Structure formats: structure tokens, C-alpha cells
Amino acid sequence: MATSELRPRVILIGGDGRPSGVPRHILHLATALRDTSEMTVFSDVNEGGFDGLDAVGATHVTVPDLQSRVSLSHLWRAWSGLTKVLRSHPADLVWLHARLPVLLGRLALTLRVWHPAGRVAVTYHGLPFGPGHRPATLLLSTSVEKVLLSLCPPLDLIFLSDSMAHTMRTRMGKRRMARHRVHILPNSSNLGPLPPAAQGRERRLVMTGRAGWQKNYALAARLLAHLPKDFTLTLCGMGTDTAVFRDHIAAQVPPDVAARIFCKGSVNDVRPLLMEADGYLLTSRYEGMPIGTLEAFEAGLPIILSNFDGAQNLVAAHPCGLMLDLDDLARDALAIVALVDGYRANAPEMRAAIHAVWAANWSPEIFATRARALVDTMVPGHKIKRTYGQQS
Numbered sequence: 001m002a003t004s005e006l007r008p009r010v011i012l013i014g015g016d017g018r019p020s021g022v023p024r025h026i027l028h029l030a031t032a033l034r035d036t037s038e039m040t041v042f043s044d045v046n047e048g049g050f051d052g053l054d055a056v057g058a059t060h061v062t063v064p065d066l067q068s069r070v071s072l073s074h075l076w077r078a079w080s081g082l083t084k085v086l087r088s089h090p091a092d093l094v095w096l097h098a099r100l101p102v103l104l105g106r107l108a109l110t111l112r113v114w115h116p117a118g119r120v121a122v123t124y125h126g127l128p129f130g131p132g133h134r135p136a137t138l139l140l141s142t143s144v145e146k147v148l149l150s151l152c153p154p155l156d157l158i159f160l161s162d163s164m165a166h167t168m169r170t171r172m173g174k175r176r177m178a179r180h181r182v183h184i185l186p187n188s189s190n191l192g193p194l195p196p197a198a199q200g201r202e203r204r205l206v207m208t209g210r211a212g213w214q215k216n217y218a219l220a221a222r223l224l225a226h227l228p229k230d231f232t233l234t235l236c237g238m239g240t241d242t243a244v245f246r247d248h249i250a251a252q253v254p255p256d257v258a259a260r261i262f263c264k265g266s267v268n269d270v271r272p273l274l275m276e277a278d279g280y281l282l283t284s285r286y287e288g289m290p291i292g293t294l295e296a297f298e299a300g301l302p303i304i305l306s307n308f309d310g311a312q313n314l315v316a317a318h319p320c321g322l323m324l325d326l327d328d329l330a331r332d333a334l335a336i337v338a339l340v341d342g343y344r345a346n347a348p349e350m351r352a353a354i355h356a357v358w359a360a361n362w363s364p365e366i367f368a369t370r371a372r373a374l375v376d377t378m379v380p381g382h383k384i385k386r387t388y389g390q391q392s
Helices: 021-032 072-088 099-110 135-151 162-172 217-224 243-250 271-275 291-299 311-317 329-344 347-361 364-378
Strands: 009-013 038-043 059-062 093-096 119-124 156-159 181-184 203-208 231-236 261-265 279-282 303-305 321-323
Touching: 009 021, 021 038, 021 291, 021 364, 072 099, 093 099, 099 119, 099 135, 135 162, 156 162, 162 181, 181 364, 203 217, 203 291, 203 329, 217 231, 217 243, 217 329, 243 261, 271 291, 279 291, 279 329, 291 303, 291 347, 303 311, 311 321, 321 329, 329 347, 347 364
Parallel strands: 009 038, 009 093, 038 059, 093 119, 119 156, 156 181, 203 231, 203 279, 231 261, 279 303, 303 321
Antiparallel strands: none
């Protein structure tokens, strides 16, 4: 066997193959590292979330059942499939992302049924505890996290912000966290060329994200009921066009308000909706660093956020941002009206100022520089010598 210096072999492991924040982050990583690393992505069956991997030279390997689901048989199939491919695909860096692979991968390390050839990294796309989580989930997640961080071999732990890393150290304890290496890699957005802005007579809010308890779409609907009648709300994301979701939203508000809510479902190109909007709304119970909000920055939109962990930093960086109290929806509605009207009065200049903040903090170029530097840290010098798979 010959030994040679090659680009590092990096495996990125996602979960659900449908469009959402984690697949987009993985695609951003694969794009950023395309010229410096040999990229392979593991995930459940691709249903649109991982489209584009071929274009950046990344190989996709399907591992069924990596989508999170509460079922013992499902968990067993996911465990069997993941451990099998991990053993058969040695790599210089295995980088775990989605919830179920993050759990199962670390469990495999703890039980010593997987012996990686190189480093193992974990990205926390949202902390598994904190305000907004259901109490039972919070208690279970905290306990599991403490056990795994105590017993698992040293890992590279990657957070989306300094505040997330600080919260993790506080909740897990400095001694437990000291066993591992901590890094920060903020999210990015990459909408690409934007169509011309189109300001209409109506005042339009848009909200993106898959349907579910986390995003708290019902609260967004109730908030619209307190806004003037020329305000509309567009909801887009996986599951937001189903009959069950529409009925749930319609049940929150009077019929005349429901008529001003447009449920679009998954949207292949969100740019036209953003460029027609007057504000981006996010009423989530909890978040990591939501890519949808960064896309609102990129499109030059005002942001209107609930008080999830990290929202304060996003609003503070924004030239036209608002954090909702949500204890008094009528008062929040007045603040939204003032924000949107101020923005509409000077929209071109405001769009440019907001976009400039995005370009300095979350552009693809900034993200690529950070991602490559991080891989250099985890796989020093991109000069890992390996002999596996090489024929003499």
C-alpha cells in the first residue's frame, strides 16, 4: 500500500432528507469545503433537502431511518444502519449534525462499538434544553447530554454562537466540557441574486420554517388578528400547506383574519416572497441560529422575533429589528406597525443597510473562510497521511 498526502476525507451526517435548516447548513458546508476536502454526506432518503450535493462534488450515501421518530424499531434500524456505514467509511473527520445521528453516533463511541479513524465533531443546531422546550423533553435531554459528555471520548463541539457555547458550559459544567474542544461556526445564508423589491399596498409579513410545535405558527396567526386589516401573513415551509395545518391555523382566529393568512408549503425559491414582504416574522419557542432569519437579513427585510435564545443578538445587529414581548399581543402589534411603516418610508436605503450587515457577518464568503479554518483546526494542515483504500 502506498502512503500519500491527500485532501482530508470529511463525512457530514444529517438526518431527515426533506428541506430544513440542517440540510441547508450541510449543503453550505459542502460548498465551502468543495476545493479543500473530499466530502461525503450521510442522511435519510433525500427528499429535496440535499439537492445540490452533486453540483459541489459531494457524494451522498443514503442511510434509511435517520429521520428522528419515536419508535423502538425505527431507532434500532437507524442504529444498525449508521454503525454499519461508519465502520465501512473511515474518514479523517466525521461531523455529526442532525438530532438522531448526534445521539446515536456518540452512543456508539461511548459503548466502543465504533472506533473512528480520525476526529469526530458535533454541531449543535440548537441546544437540547432551555426556555421553550417541553419540561419532560428538557429534563431527559439534559440528563442524556450530561452522561454522553462525561463518557464519550473527546469530541470537537461546534456551536452556532458564543452565547450557545456559554449556555452549554453553564448547564453542563466546566469540568465536563473541559474534556472536549469547543468551536464556534455561525450559520450562513445563500439566496443568491435577488429579484427587484416590490412594495404593494398591503403590508406583508412572511414566516418560514417547517410546521411543528417549535415554530409556534398558531401564535403568529393570533398576532395577525391584532394588526390592521391591510396586514397579511404568508407561511411557507414543509407541512404548512396540509389540510391539518390549515385547519389548525384557521381555528386560532376569526374567518376574516384567516383569509389574510396564506399557507404556501415548501417553496423552491423563497426570494420572490421575501422581496415582496415588508417584514420577516419568527414566533419560535426556541431556535439555534435560524437560517430563515439570516435570509431576511440578506433580502434586506426587517426582522420581528420572539425572545428565543440568540434573538437579542440578532435584533441588536439589525438596523430595523424588533423582539416581541408576546405577553400583550395588542402592544406587540403596535410595535410591528411602527417598525413596518418606518421601513416602508425609506425602504431602498433600509434594504441596503440591512444587507450590508448580512454581508459582513453571514455571507457565503464569510462562512467559507470560517468553515475552512475550522477544518484546518480539526484536521491540522490538511496533510493527514493515510493508507486505507490506497493500492500500491
